[in-house]
Amino acid sequence: MEPRRNEPLIDKRSDFSFCKAVYHLGSLSLPVVVSQFLNVVIKLTSFLYVGNIDKYRFAGMGLGYSWIVIIGVSLSMGLSGGLDTLCAQAFGRKQYHLVGIWFQRGLSVMAIAYFTSLLFWFNSETWFVFIGVDPRIAKYASNYIKYYIPAIGLLMFSESYRRYLQAQGHFWPGFIAYLIASMSHIFSGYLFIVYFELYEVGAAIATNMTYSILVIVLFTVVRVKKLDKKCRTGIDFSNYFENIKVFLKYAIPTLINVLIPTVFYEFALYQATLLGHDYQAAHIIIVSADGFFYMLPVGLSITMASVVGRAIGESKPKKALLFVKASFIILLVIMLPISTATIIFGFPWSEIFTKDENVIDITSSISYIVGVYIFLSACSCTIVGILRGLAKQSKVVGVFVVGYYCIGSPLGYVLAFFGDLGLHGVWTGLFIGDFTSLCLLVWILFRTRWESAKDAVEAKV
Template sequence: MGLWKKAVPEEAKKQLWLAGPMIFVCVFQYSLQLISLMFVGHLDVLLLAGASLATSFVNATGFHVLMGMSSALDTFCGQAYGAKQFDMLGVHTQSAMLALTLATIPMSIIWAYLKPILLVLHQDKTIATQAQLYARYLIPSLSANGLLRCIIKFLQAQNIVFPMVLATGLTSLLHLILCWAFVQKLGLGFKGAAIAICISNWFNTILLVLYIWFSPSCKTTWTGFSRESLHIIPKFLRLAFPSTLMVCLESWTFEIMVLLSGALPDATLQTSVLSICLNTSGIFWMIPSGVSAAGSTRISNELGAGSPKAAYLAVQVTMFLAFIVGLLEFASLMLLWKVWGRAFTNVHEVVKYVTLMMPIVASSTFIDSLQTGFQGVARGCGWQKIGAFINLGSYYLLGLPFSFVSAFVFHMKGQGLFLGLVIALIVQVVCFLFITLRANWEKEANKAEKRVGGRGIQLEDLPR
């Protein structure tokens, strides 16, 4: 018991040391699109609608796909680092970089011819034209974003987080200056906002590449380019595919929610309110995402090191932190529930509707914090395939049908749509909890040994 009391605070300290900086990294990365949209919003309503539609589509078909593919490195790099197979971190990262770069080719084609796709989805022709133009100017950011996500996973697995905070922070500052210069001073309009995103992504990528190249911290993990990375691409893709599904099945649900809100009576009000609620969820998601990133790193490190007891302790601490974060977020939103809508708009009807939605939104942030923590556990253990099935069932077999029936059959409108999301999150949490409690951590450590060629389980790590 004494060792347990000592081990828990020590593990919590390690995870908080990682989670804090990763929250800032997530916020800074998220800020690029937000800053660009804010500048476009001061130009013209049509341009804002086109940029918003394009942003939603490029996230669904590009950036979220790259995020999902790169999350396979949470498993490979994290476990390789724990197993002290340091050179394999660079090899796995190079393999991922090549795979993600190749994946950007079809994405670029889709973005270049976005208008016909949007018209098939019954979007306004004028808005679709502007969305296609904005998406085309974003194409150069695709490859940069893919490389950047791989680099972040590479550094995160080694617990190197503060250089990422500095690089992403400087990038956000540069992006603000670029948007002001391109949009307002040079008169490039919303094209300038898209160009600024491209430059900022490449700037962030180059900064971190220079850090890896010159920093002594990465000398053992980045030993130059290796042909072995070409041979393990199939191995990477076998985990990257379910990783992508796990991420995208969830993120696509939010895009479907927005489309469904547009089919409700008084679509303008419903879409506006739902957008505010989803943006609120996105803002509050940043904190548990940092906890999730820290948890996946610690769990994968311990499994790679062949320490099942330490890995399970890391799981427990991750979920405890996710629970505390969820409670704090719920309490914060409930304290602000009557005034939160005013942060987004002064329209009385919208503010009143947002106030009605806030208890549901607050509940969703609490549950979402738990499921985000479990997503980190899944990535750390290499459970992406299981996670993909859980997300498919919870969102598409239960959540979305419940949303549709509640909104359109029982006429609960926006509240009904969001209740379906809450139901899906609850099912996710229950399923992940069941999988985690039934996991055999000795077997998980052996799987990690086979995955990275580590030393496997040590006798002192086995429970007595």
């Protein structure tokens, strides 16, 4: 049902205030943020077990996971991002049947992307050796990747299902599923990695079991509680190809927006690998810690895409703007102290990952750069989610190309290898690239015309 043309943007009787927006956004984003943290727990658990056994297998897993992030996780996060825009706007317009249609189209695109990407999974060792990676590390990385393949398919489905539910306002089922799955991974990880001594292969097998549990729990909770009853629809192929074109219009820019910084970060890992095993291990530890903190803005970004999209679908752009302001208050209150603490205290938890003193020293020496970077990247991530809710993800592509590839990546390489700054140079490039992108994203956000934003997406079959 389309909003009536004479319907006011905000009901004059509405008492939806800024304080309520902060509370509402906080309560909605909390289960999403915790779910993202629990997802990192799954990864870190495997890395902790392997890292305390062999630093070369640890490095191989780090390299392998980088490949998984580019080929698998990015596909999942990027393509499912199209659902943030389309499902949220459709639900806001009370086009409930359309929400289910977009979910079906998203799953079909995900399936095609998954099976197409398998070619890259089985030839990873050859590529690693070709680009100069130590053959031993390349072998460990390839072992991890090959056994990880089923987990990516499960992750793609669960991520799409979560976005579909979040567009309807159901944020807590994902939290329950991730809580149970992450707790089970602690035991399955120990069993396959340490007890059976399967190391990186055991880590992948344990992850497959974990994501299987995740999907089963998520699906069971939704069906038992009948949470998607309003939007659930039978298989519908009407206007299939037209729908796919519309879905790809928003999913592909979102995918590119995920891939550009992801490849940028993985190129930084490649640079760290060329610097030596100790620098690579230090970089992996820093990225793991940064990735843990980064889950807060990721969860906030996902929530913002949903609430902004729904508000725009309801023809209430002023309400969407209140959520935007609330998101920055939440960032300041939570991320600024984390950033400051990192600058002052560094990474005292480095010893959890490794006992190598040289690796620990390298990690601590870069904390001042990483601390500032944590806050900047959090702001960038949140703004990207806001723009996704406004159906402006295509504008982010150019921003990331300029910030990451035209400035950040070349600068980091030059400073690391020609300026003899080593890992400091790599992270300086990361910092400058993200700072440039943030400035451009803020400029786009400030130029947004909120009164006309409700016409951004034509969400109809």
